[in-house]
Amino acid sequence: MNSLPDFPWDRLEPHKARAAAHPDGIVDLSVGTPVDPVPRIVQDALVEAADSPGYPLTHGTKELREAAAGWLARRHGVSVAQNDVLPLIGSKEFVAWLPTYLGARRVVFPELAYPTYDVGARLAGAEGTAADGLLALGPEPVDLVWVNSPGNPTGRVLPAEHLRKVVAWARERGAVVASDECYLELGWEERPISILHPDVCDGSHEGLLAVHSLSKRSNLAGYRAGFVTGDPALVKRLLEVRKHAGMLMPRPVQAAMTAAFGDDAHADEQRKRYAARRALLRPALEKAGWQIEHSTAGLYLWATNGEPAWDQVGRLSEIGILVAPGDFYGTAGERHVRIAVTATDERIGAAVRRLQ
Numbered sequence: 001m002n003s004l005p006d007f008p009w010d011r012l013e014p015h016k017a018r019a020a021a022h023p024d025g026i027v028d029l030s031v032g033t034p035v036d037p038v039p040r041i042v043q044d045a046l047v048e049a050a051d052s053p054g055y056p057l058t059h060g061t062k063e064l065r066e067a068a069a070g071w072l073a074r075r076h077g078v079s080v081a082q083n084d085v086l087p088l089i090g091s092k093e094f095v096a097w098l099p100t101y102l103g104a105r106r107v108v109f110p111e112l113a114y115p116t117y118d119v120g121a122r123l124a125g126a127e128g129t130a131a132d133g134l135l136a137l138g139p140e141p142v143d144l145v146w147v148n149s150p151g152n153p154t155g156r157v158l159p160a161e162h163l164r165k166v167v168a169w170a171r172e173r174g175a176v177v178a179s180d181e182c183y184l185e186l187g188w189e190e191r192p193i194s195i196l197h198p199d200v201c202d203g204s205h206e207g208l209l210a211v212h213s214l215s216k217r218s219n220l221a222g223y224r225a226g227f228v229t230g231d232p233a234l235v236k237r238l239l240e241v242r243k244h245a246g247m248l249m250p251r252p253v254q255a256a257m258t259a260a261f262g263d264d265a266h267a268d269e270q271r272k273r274y275a276a277r278r279a280l281l282r283p284a285l286e287k288a289g290w291q292i293e294h295s296t297a298g299l300y301l302w303a304t305n306g307e308p309a310w311d312q313v314g315r316l317s318e319i320g321i322l323v324a325p326g327d328f329y330g331t332a333g334e335r336h337v338r339i340a341v342t343a344t345d346e347r348i349g350a351a352v353r354r355l356q
Helices: 008-020 040-048 062-076 091-102 116-123 160-173 232-245 251-261 265-287 309-317 345-355
Strands: 085-088 106-109 127-130 144-148 176-180 208-213 226-230 291-293 300-304 337-340
Touching: 008 309, 040 251, 062 085, 062 226, 062 251, 085 091, 085 232, 091 116, 091 144, 091 176, 091 208, 091 226, 091 232, 106 116, 116 127, 144 160, 160 176, 226 232, 265 291, 265 300, 265 345, 309 337
Parallel strands: 106 127, 106 144, 144 176, 176 208
Antiparallel strands: 085 226, 208 226, 291 300, 300 337
């Protein structure tokens, strides 16, 4: 196993303390954690399944798999068999362990990326390479390619044609493409597309995996509820490993997840909340001197005023606003900050007033 980096969020503590000293309290926009209520339909399903004394199935219930497959078909034009859905105890654990599951020796991920892609490569003892242009990787074999659209931290959407090229490149080399699609339902100026959509993969899921989460769609970050689907052979292989490793999603959470994927009304309502917060925060930042780049989807604004990232973090903390420095996500983010729109309406309003 390669050595792990220091946990980056610990470095924010002094700025968090400074922001918390504001007379009106901190506006924490540094972490994209949901703050709105868990939908009642989901809470009820969890409670109804509370009497679950036996071991749950690693593969999940048939009802859960059908609900997830139905959601993909209904909302994203993707057709998968229910047997090819595998529940995850939140998507982060899967991102961290997928290179190990696959025995990967070289893992490629975006230049600006969720840090866990790199951590997963290190845990597997693999070489991790940050690269947006696959053609520049050279002749060395690649085992796993991560794509993330809409992207964290930038909110960038990869068009179908770009994803098609990634799929073709990987298939020529026998590499697996794993697509982190946790923000797929949160397109604003652009509509994201799944790597499993026929326009991307020509109807074949060979060598492809798509990872989904209910943390943002349904405010279930505290439930640890996600799933992976795609290539039936890969999913079967992952299922066998996870059986041996005891990666069991609790039965009440499976019931809650089934209810969440079966209901679109709560997700549409939550989307409207985020849209309203974004519509207030973005122009306030722009008027205060920040330029927003990409950010056409997802829950973050990728912003810069031209200063080093940590100077921007310090400047905003002085008015009680905490954001994440862009270099948490790669050296290409050294002059940007990531600003989440996941605070309450009241806190977003406070941020807007302070930026004026």
